[in-house]
Amino acid sequence: MVLAKFGAGAAVVAALWGLHAFDKARAVKSAVSGLVTEAALIEAQAMAEGLQARLKAEQEANRKLQVGVRAAHDAMARFEVELEAYERETHVPRGCRVGDDLFGRLRGQ
Secondary structure (H helix, E strand, O other): OHHHHHHHHHHHHHHHHHHHHHHHHHHHHHHHHHHHHHHHHHHHHHHHHHHHHHHHHHHHHHHHHHHHHHHHHHHHHHHHHHHHHHHHHOOOOOOOOOOHHHHHHHHOO
């Protein structure tokens, strides 16, 4: 009878130990999964912040480039007006021509 009680007690302890081990393994797996998910979230947030900073820098560079392009177009328009005025106001005799040798020297050839 004592042996039966001991056997029953041992079975209960073994069952509780098994339940504890199973629950512990499940808890560890859940914790690891949560940590991995949290780490992935932190990494994704850091990546998003980096991409936002890069986007902001690219937008600023694009804005500066557009300002430069507008300035270049304005300068080109002023030069074209100046060139047209020079062509209108400058008299070149009809017989005035540049020879091939002078033209080559002017080009640096």
